[in-house]
Amino acid sequence: MLSSEAKIALLIDADNAPAAKIEAILAEIAKYGVANTRRAYGNWKNPNLKPWEDNLHEFAIRPVQQFDLTKGKNATDAALIIDAMDLLYTRNLDAFAIVTSDCDFTPLVMRILTDGLKVYGFGEKKTPKPFVYACSTFLYLENLGQDADIGPAKTVDSVKKTTKELKQDTKLVSLLRRAVTTAQDEDGWSNLAAVGVHISNQASFDPRNYGYAKLSTLVDATDLFELQRRQNGIYVRDKRDAKGAKP
DSSP: OOOTTOEEEEEEEGGGSOGGGHHHHHHHHTTTOEEEEEEEEEOTTSGGGHHHHTTTTTTTOEEEEOOOOSTTOOHHHHHHHHHHHHHHHHSOOSEEEEEOSOGGGHHHHHHHHHTTOEEEEEEOTTSOHHHHHHSSEEEETTTTTOSTTTSOHHHHHTTOOOHHHHHHOHHHHHHHHHHHHHTBOTTSOEEHHHHHHHHHHHSOOOGGGGTOSSHHHHHHHHTSEEEEEETTEEEEEEHHHHTTOOO
């Protein structure tokens, strides 16, 4: 987790992101730091970008004009990538936030990560998996604004994965079990905070993408782990390891 003073560059692919989510996006970014650089890229003569245009001044986002130089070619992508590399080399930044549902930015994300900066991705559920997995953290816009602090709990419930669905997600189950095993203490219990750190260090992950506001509720919903609440936090143990173990 970055500090509250972390400097974050927010770069928006306006052609491939809904303007209606910008307030929730900025609220999410505020958890990690300050979006002191805010840019939105697109051909602003295109009437389809009118919803974005209406939000630019309100949220202090600088529009970057990019004409469609060749039909069928997305010049907006190139402009965003060039600016991102310039920012990477000339600004003292701690992270990037990239808003897009386009897979073309995957190499950019991997390049930024190489310099040790975090990349927070935001996109719709149609976003290709390579971009989702490349980001330090990726959050689907359909789920954004649905945790306990931002939106009504019933909104989370409407997209919540069932226990059966969670168990069938082999990638999720493997990720959780590896993290729990890595964070185990001598008694076989793992501090959930340490589990969360381990997960964030190795994969793009947010419990809200599964319909759960917190990691603890997601872990509990899998029915694969025991949870124990202590004064110094929540501890978790794989039920497979718990068999025959002393409490």
